[in-house]
């Protein structure tokens with residue numbers, strides 16, 4: 045099915061199941077420990093051996109010698125795989141560095157060897173017996189130092205410019221020119237990257253933890269230089285990803301190589317201390333923002349430049365993305381500048397681009413409002429736009445930013461906000477902050493298969509994943525709504541490359557895209573049902589387990605009397621996203637308190653108001669947003685990979701040293717969804733919300749801390765040492 049014009053009325057609009065608060069159907073399995081994650085899969089043919097990965101001890105250089113003899117003789121060891129015996133390996137399109145080092149080393153903790161043994165402990169013990177000699181080379185590890193040599197990013201990340209930014213900024217009555225920095229960050233998901241691999245002849249089955257099944261199959265086939273048809277990837281439950289599992293990682297490759305070497309299944313989990321340096325991270329940024337305004341508070345010039353680094357061949361952190369679209373202003377420029385760094389490879393982490401970009405832009409907006417003597421909410425409202433400011437011929441498909449800000453201000457008690465440094469409660473300095481939330485909406489081609497059995501049961505199959513987001517539930521809701529059956533009649537099977545290819549989970553496109561694919565397959569199945577029942581043409585109603593056309597009625601199960609009905613389709617998209625800019629909006633409000641003697645910051649209250657199209661399931665959507673708000677507090681106050689600039693690695697590479705918020709850090713959160721349905725986006729009329737929830741939170745925290753203390757810190761995270 046192709047979606048190339050705005051959606052008319054359709055069965056989803058009934059909202060009898062879709063849009064209703066529905067507890068997640070996989071919840072009981074998860075809380076009772078019965079949902080099998082990658083490392084625990086039991087369907088494996090034969091008893092798996094255990095792999096343990098050895099990571100490179102240098103950031104850049106070559107392996108000059110590697111001696112595995114002692115490890116090979118250690119108790120229980122079956123094999124040691126290194127670049128010398130791994131066979132010829134390719135590289136997937138999406139990996140910047142290779143997933144097995146040797147002889148070249150491209151980054152710290154790049155996999156150098158996998159030891160395979162009967163038990164995990166034996167593999168770990170033997171790994172310590174491998175001797176590796178490195179010829180270390182010097183590298184570039186300091187973004188600030190490499191900034192001067194950075195180059196403009198290209199393609200869709202190339203600089204943009206409209207009007208005369210330099211002239212308009214120079215002549216603006218009120219000017220702001222500030223620089224903000226955000227650090228490298230780690231996804232820190234609960235479940236590590238993990239895989240069990242098993243070969244049957246030249247066919248490979250991989251049980252893994254991966255957000256994107258279809259990409260994973262192609263990338264693994266390219267890496268192992270085998271046909272993708274011979275790879276099956278299974279990933280039904282995922283303990284968090286945040287973008288860290290969008291791409292093929294070394295656990296899958298090393299498990300496959302190890303299983304081939306020992307001729308039996310092998311399981312490999314990346315050890316936690318390896319994850320931050322071995323896998324991807326969100327790159328640090330340096331962002332310069334310039335805003336020029338008239339005394340009426342209207343923006344006449346807005347410029348945003350961002351510097352970030354990556355390995356040669358990598359990409360930038362697209363921190364200027366929202367600045368192209370969020371506020372009006374006739375004269376504007378954005379530029380992403382990329383430096384080559386020899387740190388581990390950077391890539392997407394939840395809301396890549398907008399999350400760190402808004403941490404700068406929305407503080408700059410707060411600073412500018414103060415210069416203008418305007419309320420920060422009013423300043424944003426004055427500069428709203430209903431069209432793409434870089435191309436005014438493109439309206440937004442739907443944009444309710446102003447409502448989010450105003451509704452949020454009213455609910456949060458924004459009018460009680462005091463001047464900076466004026467809010468006091470004993471030793472606590474108390475303040476409020478606001479930031480706009482913005483994240484683009486992306487639709488991805490997505491397929492599904494739907495089966496109707498003779499008992500009226502419906503089974504949905506798609507390679508879509510559930511990374512803890514609630515996919516199982518919203519897909520079941522969609523099928524139940526489309527076919528007019530109770531939710532209990534629907535079984536959802538996900539995360540298997542044997543099923544139709546979906547959009548996968550990433551970029552907050554998962555919910556809308558995957559349910560749209562299910563919608564398409566259900567439209568086909570509805571036609572088949574009507575045909576089988578011998579009902580003539582007409583408007584078919586599917587409701588209460590029955591099908592009705594005119595005055596003819598039958599049970600839906602009757603259509604499958606002669607055998608199961610199976611329909612499969614893929615939702616594809618035309619050019620509507622070119623005609624209409626599709627984005628999601630919100631407003632974050634935060635109340636923070638700072639201890640005036642110790643600098644300790646506590647968050648007191650948070651509110652998010654989101655405008656993100658139709659909300660498919662208010663429970664799982666709310667969970668997404670409160671999780672994202674929590675992550676935003678971490679980004680503002682705690683999260684930072686500390687770079688060792690001499691040796692080129694992230695020092696705090698475990699969950700003890702890489703701090704994220706805990707329950708005590710987040711006392712009160714509230715989430716409000718505006719009642720929207722965006723007909724330009726998909727037949728579901730839904731958009732993404734999981735990343736929107738993070739966008740702007742960091743700035744709202746920073747603005748609240750400024751309002752509390754009167755001290756503006758422009759270097760994240762806002763740790764107490766920066767206030768004393």
Ligand code: MOS
Pocket residue numbers: 255285286287288290392393394395396549550551552
């Ligand atoms: Mo997201 S960073 O695309 O998983």
